[in-house]
Amino acid sequence: MRIIGGTLGGRILHPPKGLPVRPTTDFAKTALFNILSSRLDFEETSVLDLCCGTGSISFECASREAKKITAVDLHGNCAKFVNDTAKAMKMPNLLAFKADIFKFIEKETNTYDFIFADPPYEAEWITQISEAVFKQNILSPNGILIVEHGAKTDLSPSKNFVEKRKYGNVNFSIFKHHEQ
Numbered sequence: 001m002r003i004i005g006g007t008l009g010g011r012i013l014h015p016p017k018g019l020p021v022r023p024t025t026d027f028a029k030t031a032l033f034n035i036l037s038s039r040l041d042f043e044e045t046s047v048l049d050l051c052c053g054t055g056s057i058s059f060e061c062a063s064r065e066a067k068k069i070t071a072v073d074l075h076g077n078c079a080k081f082v083n084d085t086a087k088a089m090k091m092p093n094l095l096a097f098k099a100d101i102f103k104f105i106e107k108e109t110n111t112y113d114f115i116f117a118d119p120p121y122e123a124e125w126i127t128q129i130s131e132a133v134f135k136q137n138i139l140s141p142n143g144i145l146i147v148e149h150g151a152k153t154d155l156s157p158s159k160n161f162v163e164k165r166k167y168g169n170v171n172f173s174i175f176k177h178h179e180q
Contacts, residue, residue: 001054004029006063015081021053024118028170033060039144040114042066050101050117055082057116062091071096072104105132111140121150130158130175145175
């Protein structure tokens with residue numbers, strides 16, 4: 001796994017074998033961060049990375065000096081890898097938690113400028129992610145929610161959906177608060 005941009009661009013991270021993950025490709029990450037760089041000032045951005053896996057998106061945000069990054073994954077080994085790597089790389093602004101993302105969202109009181117979710121592509125509950133985020137009101141008023149998913153998933157009927165971008169086999173559905 002490689003960090004593609006920011007102060008740590010080019011750095012290689014070595015997640016342990018056996019993690020139940022499917023990391024976002026470099027091609028898709030590059031496209032994602034091109035989208036985000038025109039919409040966010042990372043130094044002023046708080047990030048929530050749901051289903052963080054290896055923390056690929058979290059580390060990209062940290063490399064771009066995001067203000068605060070919270071990573072959440074159901075698998076303890078994923079959260080441990082992210083925390084251990086963040087500590088080794090001296091990233092005190094990045095903290096990972098082992099938790100069910102819906103239980104985490106339900107109890108969360110902070111708001112985030114950028115929320116990214118990368119659930120298993122076959123998960124039947126993908127559509128519930130945006131619903132939970134907006135119900136709990138954890139996306140800041142000008143924030144952006146991006147859900148990564150496979151080609152078979154259509155999130156366009158979901159409330160607050162803005163657009164979908166496709167990069168190879170990776171799809172990003174983008175959500176924002178509707179303007180008043």
